[in-house]
Amino acid sequence: MLCQVCRKKVRTDKNIFNLFSPETHHICEYCCQKYPLLLRIDVLPIEEGILLVHLLSSRHYSLNPIAFMSFLKPYYIDFLKHHQGKVLLVFDILDDNTLALLDSLKFGDIYFVSLYENIEGKGEKL
Numbered sequence: 001m002l003c004q005v006c007r008k009k010v011r012t013d014k015n016i017f018n019l020f021s022p023e024t025h026h027i028c029e030y031c032c033q034k035y036p037l038l039l040r041i042d043v044l045p046i047e048e049g050i051l052l053v054h055l056l057s058s059r060h061y062s063l064n065p066i067a068f069m070s071f072l073k074p075y076y077i078d079f080l081k082h083h084q085g086k087v088l089l090v091f092d093i094l095d096d097n098t099l100a101l102l103d104s105l106k107f108g109d110i111y112f113v114s115l116y117e118n119i120e121g122k123g124e125k126l
């Protein structure tokens with residue numbers, strides 16, 4: 001599989017236990033060090049619930065969102081184990097329009113995972 005940032009082949013260490021397992025990483029080791037994950041959790045009040053926002057990186061990266069797909073699995077596991085009553089939404093970008101839409105839908109509690117946010121005046125439009 002090719003790295004979604006530099007387009008070089010992603011190489012992982014092979015041993016007897018993962019010899020036949022498929023390559024699932026979308027970012028190579030060099031690009032992962034160059035663009036590290038900047039994990040952040042925000043809890044925002046919305047109509048009839050809370051919005052739990054998990055952000056994976058900074059908006060200054062401007063990377064292909066597919067590069068960070070390998071890092072979504074822990075969020076799925078956390079959602080299934082601890083937040084099953086909420087609504088799970090996974091977006092590439094969290095922007096003002098999405099935030100206003102989520103506020104007006106009245107879904108209740110929302111577990112939101114996004115690569116990065118593109119919000120200027122955060123929380124002022126709610």
Ligand SMILES: [Zn+2]
Nearest residue numbers: 003006028031
């Ligand atoms: Zn790369």
